[in-house]
Amino acid sequence: MSQVRYSKDHEYISVEGDVGTIGISEHAQAQLGDVVFVELPAVGDKLAKGAQAAVVESVKAASEVFSPVSGEVVAINSDLESEPSLINEDALGKGWILKLKLSDPAEVTALMDEAAYQDFLKSIA
Template identity: 70%
Template structure:
């Protein structure tokens, strides 16, 4: 069973076992506009919680994507190199950015669940 958690910076992490799939939320992609470029980290890179994990550029702006939790990058979504628009089409599905092996599962408790994230969006 997977669990999804969210940051106030609109990243999500979908957790399955000790691995998390990281991307940006549908709200974030809609605020960015058309995504034209995605810079992903190297496999094997160790990320601290809150550290820059990737960069996404749109027609409006460039934005950093931060690691929701600490861990080691174990996979990246190579499709985004050729098709960055996947982020707009399916941000929480095929538009994922990277997968990390979570080093401290307790950090997940500091993130919002779906209901809390939806409540957070209402304040924006």
């Protein structure tokens, strides 16, 4: 299994080869509450690190999802169109949002590992 890395905006990326699976963290989905709609990017979209990649809407608020790295969208989780609640049920599994072919794999190393992310969450609590 690949290592999961996190951004300060609460996105995660799990990289296998040169493709990263991106979604929102457990913390982010818990803060949002029940997810009711997900606006997905298009396959083929090119995203810069920090650019808006998707929008997740919950009963509480709409939240932008930013790409933690640069690359090209190679897949989207179309299951979220009919079952956005997958993000609440399994944010780091079935609730993934998109897959990105990395344009600069070194960007991943700048993100937080699980321990650093947990420390970050404590610092903002």
